[in-house]
Amino acid sequence: MTATPGYQQSFVERGDDRIGLRSYPEPTGTPEAPLVLLWPAMGVRAGYYQPFVAELRAAGLAVVVVDLRGTGASTPPASRVSRYGYPELVGDVGAVLESLKDRIGDRTTLLLGHSLGGQAALLHLALGGQPVDGLVLVAAGMPHWRSYPGWRRHLVRPAAEFIRGVAAVLGSWPGWGFGGRQARGVMRDWAYTIRTGRFPRLDGVDAEAAVRTVRTPVLAISVEHDQLTPEQTLDRLCAKLTAAAVRRERYTAAEAGLRLDHFTWVRASAPIAARVASFAARLRAG
Template structure:
């Protein structure tokens, strides 16, 4: 199993973000050369999922011959908890945090080509980054990821998402932050009110219009031509097929590969039982 290295990155608001690094520990089955460099995969967690939760997944992936890194979403895991002074949202995570994490990956793995693997909200951020920084990453791997757009859910679940996300945004604005850490495992953790507002707006409109946006993210996404792997799970209530397809529909020119896992995994179970997902990721990366 790969050993873990850790680099601390500090962003302008004083938050420290750990980047966990796992150099390839297994044989890379393709020859590594200047024309065929080894992939370096940066994992972006889902909302309220600590980076350390992905360590076993990262070690298994490194054992297949890939360099792997795990980022940490600001305000989650080891990066501390947001409070009423926290004013970051999707835009800051994409323009400040993600480039800082990728700098660590490029410095540690200079001969590798970076890919972004986003889980849930991490997949949304990965897609936004690829759209605004075209050519900086070689591809996207979206695992159990879609958008919270309410029309992307069937039956009564859709209106429930619309009302629920709006209520969470109102509560976060009144409290100064979202106190989800007091609500158990399904409360989405404590989050910045701006992040929650961005999330609720995406759920309501289906468009990526975060606070402070300086580009039209949807328009930029529509021009992406990079390869994309989408892995969904049939029992995932948070990112069902329709939710995943809404995110993919933002990239009509991308080269998309869709994979569906039927074994029970839910939204997060694949992280601790990773073999089926790693098999799909490995095959897709070998085919690049």
């Protein structure tokens, strides 16, 4: 893995809130490199993806990593007064793309989402947000409780309802062993997807139906031994993308050279970065 250079921290203002961006230098020797805009998992700070950023840049890709609302450099921190949920997370995607329009220019641009970040990126496209050339989903999915294998399916739904209930009573989810501190609206919408296997209505829009209209090419990568979004959940999400060309792939522990899970793939992400670069090249050629 190559060293990751320093980044430029900037912010996108969203009313009284702001979204933090880490913009990394252009990869050496790759003018107008494809741009990857990386959206993290729930409660995961942008800095966690440093090893992945290094591999993406080594593969010839420009990278910007966003802190999800309420996490890392982004505000507001979740509290009793935080009212935001999925609609605001989705709106943040559009605001960040708008802020980067000068850097994007005519270059190939990908939204790359890990877990919750993948859902936000997909819903941005579904709800008619600014178009991009491709969408990459890594360890993401529709976490319907029935999609989980074996005994886990019997734990996922009650766990989600417990988290939703605690967030409703306390005003936010304290982050007890899962997801970091989160606004109650985020946990409400997340729990809905687990209970129903569908996206909630967002600002009056049937997001579930809207997802079926997305035509942006998709690279969907599941991770072996992913305990939070096993491959069956990604299969369920891909099944909703009836209008899009979906390239479905799996990343295995044998390929990585270490045991993988929902988070540790970032430490051995060179093969995933290579797949993203190949996907971007195909889009550019097309």
